[in-house]
Amino acid sequence: MPKQPFACGECNRILPDPEKKNDPPQCMHCPGAPVTTDWQGFVVILDPHRSEVAKRLNVSDPGNYALKVNIR
Numbered sequence: 400m401p402k403q404p405f406a407c408g409e410c411n412r413i414l415p416d417p418e419k420k421n422d423p424p425q426c427m428h429c430p431g432a433p434v435t436t437d438w439q440g441f442v443v444i445l446d447p448h449r450s451e452v453a454k455r456l457n458v459s460d461p462g463n464y465a466l467k468v469n470i471r
């Protein structure tokens with residue numbers, strides 16, 4: 400089973416794997432934001448200005464996002 404990637408709790412971005420395998424990655428757009436592997440709904444946003452999902456998630460950059468991120 401492939402490992403679940405981390406997602407940013409602030410902007411919902413799916414984060415790339417960290418270079419050091421045991422460290423959780425840090426969102427480069429939200430320094431200090433919590434990150435978690437507890438998220439659902441992988442979405443790829445190609446054109447944020449034409450995407451309803453992008454509006455809902457309040458994102459303005461294309462990329463991979465989680466629909467829902469569960470932060471305690």
Ligand SMILES: [Zn+2]
Binds near residue numbers: 407408409426428429
């Ligand atoms: Zn972020």
